[in-house]
Amino acid sequence: MQLQNSSSKPSEDLSKNNLQDENMIVENSPAEAIQSWLVTKLSKQLSLNAKTIDVREPLTRYGLDSIDAVTLVGDLEDWLGCELPSTLLWDYPTIEKSAEYLVKEFDVSAAVSSVASSNVKDASDDKTEKVEASSKSSGWGGLWNRISGS
C-alpha cells in the first residue's frame, strides 16, 4: 500500500504545509497518526520522498539499519512519552505493524491527541497568519506584489 493511496499522511505535512482540512487530523486514528509520524521521520532520516514510502513494506527496503532502528525508537519514546522495547522495529518490521502494536500495547492516545491538537492549533495559527498576510497583501502588500511582479 502506497502512502499516498492511504488515508494516513505525514502529520507535519498535515499540520504545517499541506493542510487542507483541519478535521482530517481529528479524524485520524492514533495508529494513522503514528504511521504518519514514522513516515515523516523515516523520509527525513533516509532522505526519501514520503510519498514513495509504503507502510506495509519492510523498513529495511528503505535502507533502515540497526543504528536507525534504535535511534528511531528513541525518538518515538520522546514523542509518545513512554518506554518502548528497543527491538520494536525488528519485531514489527513495517510501519503499519509497528503502529498497530503501539496502539494495542501502549496508551498512546493521550500523546497522539495532544500532538494532534497542537497541530490543529499550529494549523489554525498558520491559517490566521495566512489570512492576515493575505489581507496585508491586498493593501500595500498587494500593490508591492503587483509592482515587483511576485
Next chain:
Amino acid sequence: MNFSDFSFWWVLFLIGVPFFTVRYIGKYLNIWRDYLDSIGLMVLSLMLFVNASRSSFIIFAFEIIFNYVMVRLMLRRRGWESQAIAATVIGIDIAILAYFKYVNFFVEDVLGLFVGGVTASWQQRGGIPGAGAIPPGISFYTFQMVAFVVDSFRSKNKQPIGVVDYINFVSFFPQVVAGPIERRADLFPQIESFRFKFSAENFEDGLKWLSLGLFMKLVLADNLSPYINLQETGNVWLVWLSIYLFTLRIYFDFAGYSFIALGLAKFVGVQLTLNFIAPYTSPSIQEFWRRWHVTLSTWFRDYVFLPLMGAKKQWAAFYLFVTFTLSGFWHGAAWNFIIWGAYHGLLLLVLRYAGRPFYRFVGERLFMPQFLSWALTFGSVMLGCLFFMESDMTRLGQKLQTLVTPWAYSFSNLGAAMSSFSANEGAVLVLILFLTTAELFLEHLAVWQKRKCEYDLLLSPWLTRVLLGLTILLAANTPSKFIYFEF
C-alpha cells in the same frame, strides 16, 4: 542432531516405536498420565544426544544440571543476589564454551604472535585436555542456556520451573545441536504444556518442511559440495566459481538443517522459530541480516549489541561493528571468521555513511533499480563467503590477489576452468545449478507476490511431493557434514 547420519533415524525409530506403542496402549486403557509425554520426550532427546556423541553428553549433562539448579536459585532470590547468580551462571557457561573453542586459538594464534616458540611447545604438549575438539552443539545450547538465564532474570514471572521442562527446553532433539536458538518466551510455554500431538495437520505441515529441508541439504548442498575447490588460488574463474558454490551451499546446508528441525518439531506439535527467511532475496545487506540465521542475529542483538550500547546511542555504529566482529569470532576461533564478522560490520557502516550520500547523489530510483541493489547485495555476501570458507590465511591472501588482478580474467583461464571438469561432472553441476536457481526463483516470486511466508510456493502440497521424489532420486551418495556442526 546429524540428520544426514542414518543412525539418527534408526535410534529415533528404535526408541520411538516401542514408546509410542506403550503410550497408545496406556491411553487406550486410560492409565497414561499426560506428564509422561514430557518424560518420554526427555528420554528420546537425551538418547539421541548420547547417540550423537557420548563424550559430549557428559559436558551437556553437567551444564544442564548446573544451569537448572542455579536458575532455580536465582528465581528465589531478589536484587543483587539474583543478579550475582545470573552473572555467575553466564560467566561459567561462556567459560566452558571458551575453553573448548578458544583456548587453542589464543595460545597458538594470539599469544604465538608475541611470544616465540609458544605455538610449537603448546602443540607438542597436546594443549589443554579436551580443548580443540568442540563438543557437538555446545555453541547452540550454551547460547540457549544463557538467553534462558537472562530472560528468566528479566521475567516478571518468578515461578519455579520444572526440571523435566527445563531439560526438554534445552535438549529438544530437533534443534539442540545446531539451532534454531530458541528463547524462553517462544519455546518454554510450549514445552511446559507439552503433549505429543500427532494430528493430520501437524503431520502434513511437518512433512512439508521436512521435504524442503531434506531437498535443500541432500540434493542441493551435498551435490554442490564436491565442486568447491579450496586449493585453487591461480585461476580466477575457478576461485569465483568456488565462492559462488560455497555461497549457495552454506545456505542450503544450514537452512536445510533448520527446516528439517522445524518439520520434526511440527510432527510432535511444537512450533520452532523460522531461522532463515529467504536471505538471498535481500536487496540490502541490512535486510540480509534480518533474514539470515535469524535466531543467532537476534541473540547477538538482544544480549550483545543492545546491552553493550546501553543508553549511548550515539556510539551505536561502533557497537554494531564490535557485535559483528564478535559474531564472526563465535563462528570459529580463527582469523578468517574475525575478518568475516568485521567485513559485514564494516559493510553496514560503509553503506550507511558512504552509500547513502552516494545513493542520494546519483538519484535513488533512476540509477538504482531493485535488481541492481539485489545483485550488489548478493555480490557482497559472496565476497564475505570467501572469508568464511577459507581458513588458511596464506591461501586467502593469494585468492584475494588473484581476484583483483585484471589480467587473471583471461579467456585462456576461462578455457582452463571449463576444461577442468569432465562432461559428466559438468552436466551434473549444470543440473544442480538449475535446481538451485529454480529454488531461489520460487523464493523471489513469493517475496514479489508478498506472500505470508517466503517459502509458500515451495511448501505447496504438489511441489513438496516433487521435492521428496527428487530427494530420493538425486540425493548425494556421500552426504557432507553440516557446515554449522563445526561451530
